[in-house]
Amino acid sequence: SSDSSSGGKNSGSEILVGVLLPVTGNNATDGKDMLNAMEMAVEKINNDGGVLDKKLKLEVADDACDPQTATAAANKLVSKKVVAVVGGYCSGSTLPASGVFHNANIPMIVAAANSSELPEQGYDSLFLINGLVPDQAKTGADYFNDKGAKNIVLIHDNSAYAKNLADFAQKSVEENGGKVIGFEAINPEEKDFGSLMTKLKSLNPDGTYFTGYYAAGGLMLKQFKEKGVPGFFMVGDGSYSPDIISIAGAENANDLLVTATPTANFIPGAEAFVEEYKSKYDLSPGPFSALSNNGVNLLADALKRAESTEFEALKKALKDTKGFEGIGQVIEFSEQNTLSQSNFHIMKVVNGEFTLEK
Amino acid sequence: MSLLTVNQLKLQFGGLIAVNDLSFTVEKNSISSIIGPNGAGKTSVFNMITGFYRPTSGAIELDGISLVNRKPSQITTLGMARTFQNLRLFPNLTVLDNVKSGMHCRTKQTVWGALLRTKSQREEERLIEEVALECIDFVGIRKYTKRAAKNLPYGAQRYLEIARALATRPKLLLLDEPAAGLNYEEKQYLIQLIRRIRDEYNITVLMIEHDMGLIKQISEQITVIDYGCKIAEGSPEEVLNNEKVIEAYLGKEDVI
Amino acid sequence: MKPLLKLTDVNSYYGKIHALNNINIEIYEGEIVALLGSNGAGKSTTLKTISSIIRPKSGQIEWNGKNIVGVPPHKIVESGIIHIPEGRRIFSGLTIIENLELGAFTFRKDKKWIKEGIERSFDLFPRLKERSKQLAGTLSGGEQQMLAISRGLMGNPKLLMLDEPSMGLAPIIVQEIMRIIKEINEQGTTILLIEQNAKAALRLANRGYLIEIGNIVMHDSAEVLREDDKIIKAYLGA
Amino acid sequence: MKKYKKPSLFLLVICMFILPFLLNSYWLDVLTLVLFYVVLTQGLNIVVGYTGLLDLGYAAFFAVGAYTTAILMTTFHWSFWLTLPVAFLFAAIAGVIIGTPTLRLRSDYLAIVTLGFGEIVKILATNLEITGSASGIYGIPRPAIGSYIMASQKDFYFLILIVAIISIIAVYRLGHSRIGRAWVYIREDEDAAEAMGINRIKLKLLSYATGAVIGSFAGSIFAVKMSAIAPLSFSFLQSVMILLAVVLGGLGSIPGVVIGAALVIILPELLRGVEDWRYLIFGVSLVIMMIFRPQGIWPTKNNTEDVDDIETEDPNQSISISK
Amino acid sequence: MEIFFQVLIDGLVIGAFYSLIALGYTMVYGIIKLLNFAHGDLYMIGAFVGFTLLSLFTGDGGVNTGILGLGVVFIGTMIIVGFLGMGIERIAYRPLLLAPRLSILITAIGVSLSLEYSSMIGWGASYKVYPIKLPNDGIQLLGTQISFAQMGMIVLSALLMLGLRLFIDKTIYGKAMRAIALDQTACSLMGVNVHRIIALTFFIGAFLAAGAGIMSGIYYGTINFLMGFTIGLKAFTAAVLGGIGNITGAMLGGLVLGILEAFGTFYMGGSWKDVLAFGILILFLVFKPTGILGAKEMERM
Ligand SMILES: Nc1ncnc2c1ncn2[C@@H]1O[C@H](COP(=O)(O)OP(=O)(O)OP(=O)(O)O)[C@@H](O)[C@H]1O
Ligand SMILES: Nc1ncnc2c1ncn2[C@@H]1O[C@H](COP(=O)(O)OP(=O)(O)OP(=O)(O)O)[C@@H](O)[C@H]1O
Ligand SMILES: CC(C)C[C@H](N)C(=O)O
């Protein structure tokens, strides 16, 4: 048993930070966007003199949103002796990867993935800076309830996150006195949702909540509209991406609802970040840019406070974070290393653009 | 005493009746033949006897055991072997490996024996090789032992098929047109071979042939069928002078 | 007179097996030429080489005075050489009529020829007519051979090469086929015939070649060959 | 030639045992993966190479082994070693289940049925709770030998190396036995084999079951090595890659399929440097290799003395040669 | 009842795509017994070439292409991809015509990878959103809703199937294709230029696949370089289900598979539908080992 001791072994003038993201595959748009934001943070930190007199350096491993690829990727980061890991987009791949990091004594800051199973593992070195699925589910269910939508259909894609979100959504809908009249699973590579939409139509729902990712979400939305299925169509933050609008087509995307933490565009005070991102990458920042940027900055801050890259010290520093001000959020951790307060909102597509609905 | 009894055999393909109420017997230790026009149903009879076609009705018995509804492999194990009208060798395997296949039903090593290389397994392998070589020698293709079957001259392939059939240690050997494509000299060799099979191994031979020269020389008993029905039966002299047979099958001219 | 087909020092191989060794054959218009030889002597290989299914390593094959070595088989067929291969090789999944139509592939634009050809075939072999819509694969051996010959004739051969047409056929059919070969020849088609039934072949043929292990060892008129001791012993029987 | 065969094989095995001490961890991992493929290709070689049954769902057996071990170890806390016989049993049963409906089918229908079974196994794994649905099973414990916990890369390398050697010997011995020959007869001509007294049904099922057990063996070890398994590893693509290795190396040839396994894993790794071009180059090389060695890199010899086995009868050979 | 018809139509739409691809699959299989695993990728290439042509044609991303322009794009793409299919046959398959069948299968996988990853390099790894989208209009029929696009798709594939069927059954080229499948040497002895007929077969197969590719792009909206993979598998399944080598069978197999999937989704859920589809396929083949319309293998002893 060799590779179980790690952490703090960075020699030379660099501190190696692991990044675990889907930079290929169906979720690559969001994955690359998160990576961009992290690189921005690193550049800024290094320009300001680095951390502990050293420069930060990112070591990227692709998890392709597949649990097993993620395990291999995590092992690779462990063998590169990274000090900590930032990243984690899909819960399904973040779950097994977090176990690998935990066993190797490497702290991980999860910037996007938010299945409630993640904190439930009880790893004290795993920190989540996105709001959690149960809160998200409640936000969605409450919105339906406010609009008088009682009969709800839930659709997931069997991934850890989507299933988790659908399960909690069911709970919240029922707590609100609504009824889940359909609970469906799709397979994420699917293109044709014709007969699923026929089924939905026959159920006559007041609202449909798709909890999977945007590649399937966009196609589903389009076919939802074509079939003329009644009621609201809502998606979770896994489908929060401009791509969902372009896939479905602007006219079909109108009135689409999203449960998510708002992007930088909606955050007062984030204008500078948005501008810099745009000029640098010729793109608008994506849904998880701010969180990713925050993740790296939080790590840098913790390293400074710990005055060491050593595991225990770093873990403690992260745990002791108090009032860390990132873009659009103030980070403090609860008992389970999750955000003490989450910040889910309802976004709505109007004229082909996401707007803040509630 | 009869080794093979075929009784009221019938075979139908959709609307076509290929074999119709056919009955005949084959005596133990005889060399017998079935002749008849092309498409008369001769090969079909072979296919039913060996289990490849299921008869529409009728009975087939080998040494008193019914063969109907048995798989070809079972029938072979019971003591029947055959060759095919259009050669069916294992084309990419050596002559030796081809002939070894015949010994499969006479040996019984299992997966475990093979994995553990037990003593009895090794002995059995030696026996298989021995028998196979003996059969190869017997038909006279020793010099081809290690060649792939498909690269043998056509005639040698015919003999290989016979060797392979002999390796199953049959009581009854069925040959489907063994002389097709052989010249006069080669036919004489084949005649000797068939006689030796009967005399040295005590194997009964039943063959289908269109070569009347060969039939005259070695066949002791002939069954003639036409349109699936038996039209004549008896010794070569009787049958070959039968008017019906001449009209349906032999023709007036002597082409042989 | 110039030969219709002339093979000069032809050598053919299967991989490293030397199947034809400096073969020389001449065929004149209107003849029937028999090719005799024991098993594996190279008879079929000779036909395959002429029809370009295998390409000779060296030597010349002249057809009407033009070298045809290296010309693809379908062009050879177009030029009037038709090879009816050993083992019939009819298209088992096609009906009798479809088989015949393919035989006339080079005349595919000539609907009339095809129609007449099919009728001619049925006149030659009434048995085929009975089964015209049957899949060829379910025919008996003899029926298949009849089909193979008629299919070859559909291509209107100047030279027809037959590889053991009597193999596996009932005596009465063999007589029939020999008669038909004669008839075809009388109508002007030159014929190269491989036949194990040497008696019948030498009765039909004008001339014959004897091939042994890839070499032509004898060639002469049919009368002479019929009286030759060696031929009698190996091919005709006493 | 023959004289040097044994010593050189022995030398090769010694090398394989020394190698991990000379390689960096990356290449050790690659080599371990090669060995997994060696085991898998041995199993598939029985089915496709020996028996001639085209199997496009072989990864299913890999999955049966992996999931059986993973579930027994995580949910029921069994020892790794005890899970093995259970995995074998399940795999053999799966082999027979897959085999039975295919008995009457000819090659391509068989291919689709095996493909269908492979997909069904994958869908089951993706949807069932017990297999962890799409996220798979993670946190699979390390196997222990006495008090020693196997956890390092080298531990698993040696484990799979030993299994690879065992399966090579097993497949070799089977191949040179009455059973193995019967498989080959079935491959060459099913009807003729039946006529020779070979019960094709029994032997085909035996072939599937044996192949399945070997595949599941690899799967069980894979589960503990990776410590996480997910449906994606058992997809159609995996089945195709294993088949690729078998055919590329040389159907039915043991050294061939070993080389095939190595190529299929190592070639893409060597091409890592060229990033995007990697699979394009891999694809093109497959085509080129097949054009130049259609029988595979190290084909079986069948002990023939023939100088040349190549079929020469090309319908339009003159065209392809002259133009 | 209405729902039944609606699901049936949903299934027919999926099935129409499967059929179109299965047709090419089955033709190529029928003639040289090759399971052309690259066939699905020709569908993908069709989608991308169509995408590029559409963008070029209008310069505005294709929104205002018009029906005529669309026709030109369709035909143009299908011809380009048809020739690509022929080229693939010439380079990758012809040299292996006499090789063991599994070797060509591997070549096909190699070609498939090459097509996929050269598209990835050329058009990018992430999915592309198709420049034009179909309107949602349609008609009500027996209480179901069918869009004009869906009707067009079903009718078009039925017509193509019919045309092909006639071609194969009635023309001499079709008969030559079937004959080549049985015995190539004998065919060349009939004066058939075997290579040319095989090339023609590949052209037709690729031509049809490309058409399906563009239709899919327009109909569903996104394309990516791996899109041919799954549908290729499904088309293969459909072709076998119908009886591989049989044109009507491929069409029927595609439709049946599509309908099975639609009902599977409806009654068992989207993630289980393939279990239903494959389960029925397997059961079916157990009882009819040569597929719905597959001919009995005619082998005589
Ligand atoms: N599998 C089959 N399907 C349909 N018809 C068949 C089948 N097998 C044989 N037949 C038909 O049954 C009849 C008898 O065929 P069989 O092969 O038994 O003839 P045969 O007497 O052996 O002829 P030959 O001497 O020409 O070999 C023929 O008309 C043939 O077409
Ligand atoms: N496809 C092939 N591959 C390899 N060798 C072959 C092939 N075909 C024939 N041969 C060999 O070439 C030689 C000549 O064969 P050929 O078929 O021409 O003989 P033949 O005179 O027609 O004999 P038969 O009377 O048996 O038909 C033989 O030794 C044979 O084994
Ligand atoms: C944040 C999302 C894009 C990812 C998703 N919430 C997950 O946990 O998998």
Ligand SMILES: [Mg+2]
């Ligand atoms: Mg017969």
Ligand SMILES: [Mg+2]
């Ligand atoms: Mg010959």
